[in-house]
Amino acid sequence: MRQSGMMYRMHRRQVRGIVVAGLLSAAVAGCGTQVATINTAAAPAASTPPAVGCASVGQANEVLVSRSMHLVEPMNGGPHRVTQRNTAKVRAFFNQVCAAVTHPNTSGGVVHCPADFGVDYVGTFYDGSRSLASFTYGASGCPTVSLTASGKTKATLLLGNALKAAPHLAADLAAVLGVPKSELGTPGQQVNPGGPDRPAAG
Numbered sequence: 001m002r003q004s005g006m007m008y009r010m011h012r013r014q015v016r017g018i019v020v021a022g023l024l025s026a027a028v029a030g031c032g033t034q035v036a037t038i039n040t041a042a043a044p045a046a047s048t049p050p051a052v053g054c055a056s057v058g059q060a061n062e063v064l065v066s067r068s069m070h071l072v073e074p075m076n077g078g079p080h081r082v083t084q085r086n087t088a089k090v091r092a093f094f095n096q097v098c099a100a101v102t103h104p105n106t107s108g109g110v111v112h113c114p115a116d117f118g119v120d121y122v123g124t125f126y127d128g129s130r131s132l133a134s135f136t137y138g139a140s141g142c143p144t145v146s147l148t149a150s151g152k153t154k155a156t157l158l159l160g161n162a163l164k165a166a167p168h169l170a171a172d173l174a175a176v177l178g179v180p181k182s183e184l185g186t187p188g189q190q191v192n193p194g195g196p197d198r199p200a201a202g
Contacts, residue, residue: 053149054098056125056132063090063176065123084176093176094125096169097135101147103165104156111159116141119185121173137173140185145169 051059066081084090117140125132136155138144145162146155156162158169174181 050127050130052131053133053147053152054102056127057091057094057098059127060090060094060125060132061085061087061128062126063093063123064126065121065173065176068120068122069118082177089172089175090125093169093172094133096166096172097137097145097147100145100158100162100166100169101154101156103161104154105158105160105162107160111142111157113142114140114185117186121177121184137169139170143170143185 050056062083062085064081064083119138119140121137121139122135124134133147133149135148136144136146143158144155145158145166146153148154158166170184171181174184177184
């Protein structure tokens with residue numbers, strides 16, 4: 001009988017041990033489940049800054065162009081400004097500027113340039129009111145072109161590689177200004193017969 005009593009007490013201890021161990025396991029499992037189901041909000045994705053420069057050619061819908069001269073312009077003193085809002089003309093010219101500055105002229109040696117009257121065209125491409133890039137086109141002498149976006153400027157002579165990459169740059173600028181291409185580099189021409197700051201004909 002003592003042996004049976006001892007066995008009974010041992011069985012009870014084992015049962016209690018099993019029950020306690022089971023409760024601990026359940027508690028641990030419950031804690032683990034609780035941690036696993038904590039909802040961690042995903043970090044917000046970083047916003048992509050709007051494209052500028054040559055990456056934004058497809059967004060351009062306006063270009064403001066001014067003519068300036070390093071020399072004193074006879075008769076028609078002062079710059080002439082044109083605002084062009086014909087999207088096709090704006091983007092065609094923007095694309096040619098980008099093609100030129102991304103394929104700069106690398107030819108060396110002496111270059112013989114025609115007479116330089118100091119005629120430059122400077123302007124800015126826009127997407128609505130947002131500035132995309134600014135350019136300068138040196139129309140007389142050996143033509144040059146530069147493009148500035150995000151504080152970085154690329155420039156080239158419009159010769160060699162650049163001219164091959166952008167053969168219609170001057171023609172597209174003339175289309176933006178509404179004048180014959182032959183008048184771009186000569187002083188004294190009226191860039192826009194409508195007057196300063198008047199929109200060019202579409």
